Amino acid sequence: MLGADEPDHRGRTGLHLTGLGLDRNPGVIVDEVELLAAGWHVLRRTRFRERDAVGSWIAKVAETYDRGNGATILLYDPDRRTVLLTRQFRYPVYVNDHPDGMLLETAAGLLDDDDPETAIRREAVEETGHEIADLEHVFDVYMSPGSVTERIHFYAARYSPETARHAGGGLADEGEHIDVIELGFDDALAQIGTGIVDAKTIMLLQWAALRGPFASAKPDATRQTR
Structure with a gap:
């Protein structure tokens, strides 16, 4: 896919890896990052788990739009x-x-x-x-x-x-x-x-x-x- 293994029109690859391995918050674990679109900007769907107040891990999904800073x-x-x-x-x-x-x-x-x-x-x-x-x-x-x-x-x-x-x-x-x-x-x-x-x-x-x-x-x- 463009932006993943194949360079997109801005020459980027590995856009499906952003977020994997983040460990700054011990109450959040990133499990999977799916690249939905990689035009000029990048749309991702990320599956992660967040620990609640009693210590249970809750599965969540977030779609994020990355246009840079x-x-x-x-x-x-x-x-x-x-x-x-x-x-x-x-x-x-x-x-x-x-x-x-x-x-x-x-x-x-x-x-x-x-x-x-x-x-x-x-x-x-x-x-x-x-x-x-x-x-x-x-x-x-x-x-x-x-x-x-x-x-x-x-x-x-x-x-x-x-x-x-x-x-x-x-x-x-x-x-x-x-x-x-x-x-x-x-x-x-x-x-x-x-x-x-x-x-x-x-x-x-x-x-x-x-x-x-x-x-x-x-x-x-x-x-x-x-």
Whole structure:
């Protein structure tokens, strides 16, 4: 099968072995991994046993979608109190009741073979045209842990006219058509749940308001809660 004994179109083999031999959790034993599909991403069905509270082993099945890990970044200008987002068509949301499939998002992309910092610098300049200097790592998050293996690395960085290298828009040879949208930070916050419905973007905007560059007051780390 492609992706198992025969290389898939990305040259991968052994995709049916992922998870076998995991022993970090003594309450879980992986018995079998079945490769269901190996297109650009990988779908697996895994049979495993999980030990319950009384010590009995319960047989379970999980289907996991593996698209690799990714990174995203909130670009912000604290002096003008603005953020730089992207807008592009997303077919999965279009087919699931979004009016036109056009999402406002923070710049993001898959890591591919890069480390997270290298990947997000690459995506920022490709999508927004801005070459970032200092990066702030915010957190790493599993976005849909019930079925998707992806972990996203979240970052934030300043942008300004001095960081602009080109107009952005993505890679035309990969079929990307991305609009670069600058919004006032307060306007972006007000659009959460209406104009902005992308999870990673909402998380970074809320972080910026609560703990990041637009927080009105930083929490006092020395204050004791009662």
